[in-house]
Amino acid sequence: MGVGRTLEPCRRRILSGFDEWLTKILGRAPTDTGPFQRALTHGSQAAENYERLEFLGDRVLGLIMAEWLWEQFPNEPEGQLSRRLNTLVTGAVCADVARDLGVRDHLRLGKQARDDGASDSDNVLGDVMEALIGAWYREAGLEAARAFVRSAWGDRVHAQGKAPQHPKSALQEWAAAHNRKAPEYVVTDRSGPHHAPRFTVTVRINRSGEASAMGANKQEAETAAAKALLAKLNG
Template identity: 45%
Template sequence: MKLSAELKALQARLGHEFAEPRHLVHAVTHSSMSTPTRSDNQRLEFLGDRVLGLVMAEALLAADSRATEGQLAPRFNALVRKETCADVARQIDLGAAMKLGRSEMLSGGRRKMALLGDAMEAVIAAVYLDAGFEAAKAMVLRLWGKRIDTVEDDARDAKTSLQEWAQARGQNPPVYEQISRSGPDHSPVFIIEVRLESGQTAQAKAGSKRQAEHAAAKVLLDRLNGG
């Protein structure tokens, strides 16, 4: 199988030349482009998430030999969450090489956080299947780069931090409300609003309720802290 110009360029940005190019093609194929003879990347996403998790668990243990499980867990979550995967995908312009159906292209699928994060995980799995764990590990460590060294700055859970902010001021916990849900079942978009007892609010959207809640909490925290 020959790679398209877009996939050859992506391969170069990944720093891995595929012995079996079909793995990369599979990894960038969204479910909106799947057919009975063309599989989408959902199964690869499942595998890539696990490979990424093992790479990051090893990296965090090596980086801080004294850290407790309680300290490591939030760092790990910050490095493997969908938002971080999507940031890395944007860094390598993965969206430009994704194979999307017409409806997803028209709705800006190449920029959607959930689609980019899923595709990044699928690409990790593709490298793993093509060349083994060490090759996948090397790519992940290279692409995640300084994020691993600076993860402590990004490790605190936004919802927990917002709740602590409210409690420190004698307020009830923040309230989260789903404002809307749109998009197809395979790629939904949720808009969530968070409200504090003191009246401050913020909204955010994401591909799951949980992600949208965290994003809304972060928006409101940034405002409260003058960000």
């Protein structure tokens, strides 16, 4: 009995802290914290985890970001807006936003995932960020989700004055301009635990050069490899 009396007040403080954190990042308290707890739950902790909410939040984020860019850069064509969008919704950027919001302190991870460093994994944090967006969209609708995303991303939308060109597109253009075949990308290694894999990709342009790089997924590794090869070719 004595143990129960000791633990119960502690439990109330933890829940209160979670509620206060949600209220702070969302602007008001949700009526049901259950979906948000699920949005912060990794598959190593429970079967009811963030994956379905992440699926929804990914689409909501894309819509909100596309609308925001369309408003902010009225004179840019579709191609430049797409490049901005692709940069702003990457897993790495979503993870960076999650860190700024203090998501790591509220993640629900299994022991092995914690030991493997999942609390600072771009893959995990990026997915959780999208899951939180999905949960808030379901709770409060598109207008509230829009306000949340715009507040969370802040001045990242204007961080680059000119729309960035994706390294893979730039490498493709270099190959065409130098009468070379299109770059070839090959996954040469995969390592790390399931929740935080590391891919190594080698990109090659025949008779010009090659470069390898690592990433948390194939797309990230391909992008890093293309950037590395461009640096060699233009160096």
